[in-house]
Amino acid sequence: MNLKDAYILGLSIDGEKMQFFFPYSERNVNLVKTIYSRVFNKGLKCWDFPINPQIYADILMKFPQTILDHNLKNRIRSIATAYDQVNEMKLAGWENTTPNAPMLLKTENLHNNKPYNHQILAFNVAIQLPHFACLMEQGCGKSLVMVALVGHWFHLGEVKRVLIFCPSAVIPVWPREFGDYAKYPVNVFALTESVAERESLLYSLCHSGLIEQNIVTTVVTNYEVSWRMEDALKEFKPDMVICDESQRIKKGSTEQAKAIYRISANAKHRAICSGTPIEKPVDYFGQYRFLDPNILGYYFTNFRNRYAHVVGEHDIIVGYKNLDELTKKVHQIAFRVTKKDALPDMPEKVDQILYFELEEEARKIYDQMEAESIAEIAGYETITANNILAKMVRLSQLTGGFFNANKLAGTDDDETRPNVIKQISKAKLKLLDETVNDLTEQNHKVVIFTRFTAEFLAICELMSKNKIKFVSMNGSTPALLKKSNVDQFQNDKGTMILVANIRCAGLGITLHAAHYAIFYSFGYSLIDYEQAKDRLHRIGQHDLCTYIHLVAQHTIDVKIVRALQNKREIAKEVVDDWRQYFEDEVA
Template sequence: MAVAGAAYQMGAIETVLIVAPTSVCAVWPKEFEDAATFKFKVNVLLGDKKQRLRELEALKAFPFKALKVAVINYESTWREEIFEALLDWKPDMVIADESQRIKSHDAQQSKAMHKLGDVAKYKLILSGTPVQNNAIDIFSQYRFLDPTVFGMNFYAFRNRYAIMGGFSNRQIVSYKDLDELIKKEHSIAYRVTKEEALDLPEQTFITRNIRMNTKDRNLYDQIRRNSFAELESGGQITAPTVLTKLLRLQQFTGGFIQADEGDKPELVFRGKLDALEDILEDYVIEAEKKLVVFCRFRPEIDLIQRLLDRRKIRYCSIYGDIKIDDRGDIVKEFQTNPKVKVFLAQIDTAGLGITLTAADTCVYYSVNFNYAAYSQSLARIHRIGQRNRCTYIHLVVEKTIDETVLKALAKKEDLAKTVVDDWKQFF
């Protein structure tokens, strides 16, 4: 953002296209709002095709002097009509956030990014892991960034730096001249390690903001209004009654609601599930790291387990129904088995007393209202035996109870004890 802002203030650019994983798209507007010292207009291109195109047209038509920024996810860049609209827009700068998403030179989204980069005056890639498993991962990212570094032809690049073997001589068995590759890579790159970032905190907290579409927002607001009306006309206000209404809102942002007469939860919102799948892609599948995921509700556990099964990611789980005597072996399996990549748990059940230092990253799919329980859960990965800095990712649906709860936890408040005094702020 600072680079784009400086370029705008120097008169070098007026338009920016930011391409990011879906769950990261909503982060960018907040970053501009919190830190930009220049005038800007940011539109996030999410929703169906018509919505995305409408947002782009609205940005183009914005009448005031400002840096115009469009944010879109990788999977949409190559879609029919959307790709053509982005190409016709000819943004002055294109930023590839988490650029390892275009490491495959022949993937549709990589090809789209190459072409979008070709029409832009300035390009930028951002990644903590530009090369995750294979040195050839760098080619496609640099084909977008600056084709003069490694050329335009993937096979010429592979022949230059890879040694082929295996079946029909089609497998990369080793590499050569990597010093030259690294030198070329660093000719236009700037790298800062965690150790060099002396002001980097030992614990890093990240919020992944998730937006609702119009249909989801209307349903959420209907539940919120009904809950408010029931409390307003319900006579004496008590903590249990307020918390019960808040639970319904929190269940919705987690993806489900259960009708009063229903016997099982109904999936109504996929925002957090899609965001978690993005995180799994980056941290578990690509970076091959272990991950801890905390949830509040059992239906969330079930949703995530189905996702992990579909992605063929091995995991272990602890929730209320798991026998206490079995939990030690489950934790040990996660800690010692390199094939088990995800520890999935209810925060009330597994937020205390266990050691999960095989992971240094923890995702909060949802949290409860108790600060003490939340604080204890932070220490599952941040304890003796942990050698890495710890990262905590909170999934937060914008303009919902999620934001209220997270703010309260940041103030070390226990919502269960304070909702009665000021219950209206939560609705």
């Protein structure tokens, strides 16, 4: 029987869409218009729908005489079964969970030589689904779940080419994550060069024969270049596409979102990672349009009409409706955990590093200053900690965007030269801006620790420019004002940011209204560093504390953060091993 016959009710499958045919009548047309996410197919004179069990059931309820395609019935049954299994696993919880398939991870690099239980449950959920939303809050270990998931699909022979979109600052993180945790063969190519250079590398990679070997080839790039190098990314033909910090594509109408939809259309598996994917319910659409259009549909107009109240000729959204239904749909293919939920399963503090590159001119000045410092220290008859720390301070100040133009190599002890502070880089400030916006959009208070006066003032100026309510304190802040600012930050819900000098905020105050801190720059004292962190992590803190470090690649930042996290006293080791802090280091 031909289900496309104009005189019968027929529901068939065509690729990733259901097609509904029926005899024309005003009643039938009006009835089908009550079904979510419909689009009229003018060529075939039928109605297209996403392949979704709820929509399928709605069609059969309203048109009970519909004749069904056998392949469609099997597809719907398979999807419904997976949803049921996922729901049962989530209801059972993670307390006693074990992996349902091998997690190909290097256990020696894991806490207690195993993933956390909530990560195991996230993995178990993910392998039941072709596409997966990892909505674990920042600091809960989303990337490890993704590394394990890539390994699972590779082990089953379904994935060899992986494409990861992420913010620029996160690109260097992924090679480390795969290197630290992947217990399977993988090559990771982090694309940070010009668009032309990235395209050249991709084309060479596609024709090298490397991706035909029994190895995972992973390409990592930022969202902003997706539409500019769409052809090259399409030629890579990814089997799996991951959007990390997927809120970057919440607006599906942008050029980069549309390009990513096209690039990933033929991928067998897709995943999104985001700690808080929505500010407004409509923010789900763009992310799920990438992830699995069968969940929320292909067209924003249908989605908006179903879940939003609109007014006026420009369809301004003034409220929302059917949110219980929306939440249920979204979480059918998602795993969500907050730090508070995971706290019994996790350490109480989490360190995170966000990397960035200095601009070309700033890079040249940094490299010159570093080379001059090395030559000068090597020429000292007697090397002291103070000599070395003075050179390190100049480099640290520069990675934050500023340097003293009258304090060049060889002039540190010249007190006759006035301070002339110049801004030569905005890269770290830009990364701070993005990070603060992400956190405050999620209604998180944030403490920003900084070391140098110039960057302290620049950060305060940035908060004012962005109209973010903030308070600040440094060494010149009077004691009464300092107390007032702390009280305001702790008690006023609208005050989202505290900008503080590391030493000034390191003792005698409580800042547990925040559980996020950003280290814009770093001192060299382990005691100061630990005390600053403990301003948030103290009695009264009920959430896992996340400390975000902004680090310039190939600079002294990398060495300082590593030393502090390894609890090394920098001032005590620089004399005997000073070169480790100056010689180039890949982040």
